[in-house]
Amino acid sequence: MGFLGIDVGGTFIKVVKKDNTSFIQDKIRIEDCHKSHQGFTDTLIDIIQKYKPLKVGIAVAGLVDKSGRITSSPNLKYVENLNLKAILESTSGISTLVGNDANLATYGEYVYGNGKxxxxxxxxxxxxxxxxxxxxxxxxxxxxxxxxxxxxxxxxxxxxxxxxxxxxxxxxxxxxxxxxxxxxxxxxxxxxxxxxxxxxxxxxxxxxxxxxxxxxxxxxxxxxxxxxxxxxxxxxxxxxxxxxxxxxxxxxxxxxxxxxxxxxxxxxxxxxxSLGSWSGAYGALAFAENYSS
Ligand SMILES: [Zn+2]
Structure with a gap:
């Protein structure tokens, strides 16, 4: 089971899975065909179903409200106004938290990096x-x-x-x-x-x-x-x-x-x-581990 952190960037989706004390990292290129509401959510659902975590945290660039809706996103225009949490939970059945990538990158450094x-x-x-x-x-x-x-x-x-x-x-x-x-x-x-x-x-x-x-x-x-x-x-x-x-x-x-x-x-x-470009994914993972949805 374990926990899953996903960081959706402009070019790559970075994934960190934690089981007890072991970590697995994965990096997926966002193909042009995924750059739509449907393609985007399908890609995330594939990732969640592959790892089958207890809970998943997702970091996205842009403003995310407390319900999990992305209200604006400079480099992911196609997901604006999407309630990512609601869509992913209803499809995957797995508890999902969505947050801003910069906030979660900071949290990642706090929990797993030089911010400890x-x-x-x-x-x-x-x-x-x-x-x-x-x-x-x-x-x-x-x-x-x-x-x-x-x-x-x-x-x-x-x-x-x-x-x-x-x-x-x-x-x-x-x-x-x-x-x-x-x-x-x-x-x-x-x-x-x-x-x-x-x-x-x-x-x-x-x-x-x-x-x-x-x-x-x-x-x-x-x-x-x-x-x-x-x-x-x-x-x-x-x-x-x-x-x-x-x-x-x-x-x-x-x-x-x-x-x-x-x-x-x-x-x-x-x-x-100390986490470089992986801080958002580790922060999303820690978000899933430590925050309630
Ligand atoms: Zn400005």
Missing amino acids: GSKILICLTLGTGLGGGVVVEGKILEGVSGCGMEVGHMIVEKDGELCSCGRRGCLEAYVSSYGLEKIYTKLSNKFLSSFDIIKSAKRGEKRAIESFEVLVDYFSIGVMNLVHIFNPDRILLSGGIVENYPDLVEKVKLKVKSMAFPLPASILEIGVG
């Missing part, structure tokens, strides 16, 4: 967008509607760059792969993908390094705001940009420590997550 033992843990994931979550004394801070901690959309610049959410000046508009690309284009008048900007920065190219300095400035403001609001003991950074440009972590750490109030700064540890 933290009193107030914040995780920030820098990838296509900027996701975040908080775990307070072992509980996910979900907010009343289940959509708290949209940290990527805290405004750090009035009338600033356009964000994927349609607002201007959000932290994500600077601290994400597309944010980095915009900064670079402004500084150099040419476009490079975030991947190539990282490569150029590592080679010492001036504009790429300057682009990271701008990103670090905005990111440090965002992190400092979180430090002053939550007074966390640990902040873990992860995601493609952090993995490929690890210098970023030290730069943000130094800047935040120098800008924030000394008392919250003195107890704060800033590090990296």
Whole structure:
């Protein structure tokens, strides 16, 4: 029986099954034919039926309400307004919990990763967008509607760059792969993908390094705001940009420590997550294990 955690990303579905103390990981590519309501739910039902868990947790990108309905999802438009929990439970007969991927990634690091033992843990994931979550004394801070901690959309610049959410000046508009690309284009008048900007920065190219300095400035403001609001003991950074440009972590750490109030700064540890791109799946697993539906 055991428990199952599923993380639905833009390209892959990641699965973790836990039986007693053993874990099995699986990764499934989302084929184009699955990109519909029906194809999507059929794929998930196949996975659940294959592993036959006692309970399943599912992490999805986007806003999920407390009933298990996905109210909006930037990279899974075809599942918007779908009550995933109700559909999967009625078909599979297995108790199912659905949550936001960034919240569950944080919970995954808390239960199974570098967040273990933290009193107030914040995780920030820098990838296509900027996701975040908080775990307070072992509980996910979900907010009343289940959509708290949209940290990527805290405004750090009035009338600033356009964000994927349609607002201007959000932290994500600077601290994400597309944010980095915009900064670079402004500084150099040419476009490079975030991947190539990282490569150029590592080679010492001036504009790429300057682009990271701008990103670090905005990111440090965002992190400092979180430090002053939550007074966390640990902040873990992860995601493609952090993995490929690890210098970023030290730069943000130094800047935040120098800008924030000394008392919250003195107890704060800033590090990296240990579960990488699997944190959402492990968080979904822990969600199924520890939360009631
Ligand atoms: Zn935004």
